[in-house]
Amino acid sequence: MPAQQSKLNHVFHALSDPTRRAVVARLKLGPAAVSELAMPFDMALPSFIQHMGVLEKSGLVSSKKQGRIRIYELTPTTLEVAGGWITQQQKM
Secondary structure (H helix, E strand, O other): HHHHHHHHHHHHHOOOHHHHHHHHHHHHHHHOOOHHHOOOOOOOOHHHHHHHHHHHHHHHHHEEEEOOOOEEEEEEEHHHHHHHHHHHHHHO
């Protein structure tokens, strides 16, 4: 159970930031390059990449390198873990 709690903590930490929530919402539409994901945000690319690192550490997104471009995609099963926890709390 502690491993599950730790994963849940990472997910909620990642989703606590509006930039990261916006990235998750964008990735629902499909995979995207980091440069495309960063475009709508008024921040330096290294700062944006830190946000992506938090999302990846939480398991909400995964990435792969295609040449010199890093492509990110949503990992929906991780969202299901958080959704399951919320559903359990609603039943109480």
